Amino acid sequence: xxxxxxxxxxxxxxxxxxxxxxxxxxxxxxxxxxxxxxxxxxxxxxxxxxxxxxxxxxxxxxxxxxxxxxxxxxxxxxxxxxxxxxxxxxxxxxxxxxxxxxxxxxxxxxxxxxxxxxxxxxxxxxxxxxxxxxxxxxxxxxxxxxxxxxxxxxxxxxxxxxxxxxxxxxxxxxxxxxxxxxxxxxxxxxxxxxxxxxxxxxxxxxxxxxxxxxxxxxxxxxxxxxxxxxxxxxxxxxxxxxxxxxxxxxxxxxxxxxxxxxxxxxxxxxxxxxxxxxxxxxxxxxxxxxxxxxxxxxxxxxxxxxxxxxxxxxxxxxxxxxxxxxxxxxxxxxxxxxxxxxxxxxxxxxxxxxxxxxxxxxxxxxxxxxxxxxxxxxxxxxxxxxxxxxx
Numbered sequence: 001x002x003x004x005x006x007x008x009x010x011x012x013x014x015x016x017x018x019x020x021x022x023x024x025x026x027x028x029x030x031x032x033x034x035x036x037x038x039x040x041x042x043x044x045x046x047x048x049x050x051x052x053x054x055x056x057x058x059x060x061x062x063x064x065x066x067x068x069x070x071x072x073x074x075x076x077x078x079x080x081x082x083x084x085x086x087x088x089x090x091x092x093x094x095x096x097x098x099x100x101x102x103x104x105x106x107x108x109x110x111x112x113x114x115x116x117x118x119x120x121x122x123x124x125x126x127x128x129x130x131x132x133x134x135x136x137x138x139x140x141x142x143x144x145x146x147x148x149x150x151x152x153x154x155x156x157x158x159x160x161x162x163x164x165x166x167x168x169x170x171x172x173x174x175x176x177x178x179x180x181x182x183x184x185x186x187x188x189x190x191x192x193x194x195x196x197x198x199x200x201x202x203x204x205x206x207x208x209x210x211x212x213x214x215x216x217x218x219x220x221x222x223x224x225x226x227x228x229x230x231x232x233x234x235x236x237x238x239x240x241x242x243x244x245x246x247x248x249x250x251x252x253x254x255x256x257x258x259x260x261x262x263x264x265x266x267x268x269x270x271x272x273x274x275x276x277x278x279x280x281x282x283x284x285x286x287x288x289x290x291x292x293x294x295x296x297x298x299x300x301x302x303x304x305x306x307x308x309x310x311x312x313x314x315x316x317x318x319x320x321x322x323x324x325x326x327x328x329x330x331x332x333x334x335x336x337x338x339x340x341x342x343x344x345x346x347x348x349x350x351x352x353x354x355x356x357x358x359x360x361x362x363x364x365x366x367x368x369x370x371x372x373x374x375x376x377x378x379x380x381x382x383x384x385x386x387x388x389x390x391x
Contacts, residue, residue, distance in 0.1 A: 001182050002047060006071050007100040013090055015341045024048050025329045026346055035301040037309030039104055047331035049300040052322060053315040055333055060340035061315035063088050063281055065190055068313060069280055071101060072186050077177055080126040080169035091118035096129055109136035111153050113171060127168035131159035132352055185277025187268040198248050199264045201230050212262040257287040269299055276308030284314040296322045
């Protein structure tokens with residue numbers, strides 16, 4: 001199953017509607033064809049292997065990542081109230097939101113149209129009001145511009161036909177998943193942005209250790225064969241004695257935060273690409289230098305590695321990372337003025353050949369560079385505070 005588009009409507013903290021596209025919307029060059037994942041080469045239907053969200057602090061990047069994860073997780077047959085990211089919806093009691101998910105499975109395109117409501121007694125409890133599953137009439141090899149016209153879909157089934165078998169917060173997608181023997185893989189690093197701990201305990205490739213920290217000779221985990229719990233860690237730096245640790249959590253005393261984050265994310269990236277799934281990372285550059293962040297992006301563009309069309313979805317405050325991305329239809333600018341607004345970059349930048357980092361740093365696009373006036377006020381306040389201090 002491959003996502004093509006998610007449409008969000010009636011979200012109280014977003015201007016509506018809000019759309020995230022996973023397919024390559026604009027013209028596909030030969031260079032693009034060599035990097036992007038093809039759903040149908042006959043009709044140039046390709047998927048972007050990288051989706052980037054950028055904007056100032058508090059512009060809504062993490063909220064948007066949470067909303068994407070929320071959808072992916074209920075598509076994986078996780079009940080709404082078991083999804084941590086449900087808090088991003090911030091629904092008031094009885095408020096309803098609508099989510100339309102367009103996805104491809106084999107050579108068919110489908111639309112899952114869902115209405116979700118907060119329980120009348122508590123906004124913490126969610127349920128499905130309605131759902132319908134429709135199929136694209138024309139097939140995947142028809143022109144892609146008609147994929148999102150509702151008149152080109154015919155309804156196959158709706159929630160009412162199976163409601164007696166479903167929990168109120170379970171999606172009807174479970175029937176589709178079981179019938180087609182399909183699942184969506186997702187690796188979620190949203191809650192690991194500021195935590196210097198390993199998410200994965202595995203045998204890390206020597207090449208990855210060498211890339212992240214050449215001083216490491218080996219890193220080995222002793223896994224209990226019965227409990228599958230790590231009983232110990234063996235860490236050795238070159239020309240040093242072996243270090244024995246009782247828990248992976250103790251690694252933060254010996255390895256840099258960038259090395260620890262890199263070990264988890266790079267292995268997760270490989271697993272994501274093998275499964276053709278989605279890797280979601282908030283603030284990709286956090287704990288990484290620019291070269292490592294850029295190298296992760298390049299992995300997803302390498303067709304010899306990313307053979308099954310895995311997708312990296314990330315947010316960033318670092319404009320130079322955007323220069324690693326050739327296309328504009330996979331970059332979203334988030335702005336927050338009372339309500340959050342997401343703009344796809346190809347809709348607001350005049351030309352593709354303009355260097356993205358220069359545009360962002362210059363403040364040419366509103367909401368990419370901090371306002372000068374608040375900075376000047378901060379400087380004045382600091383000067384005033386210093387002048388008032390007795391030395």
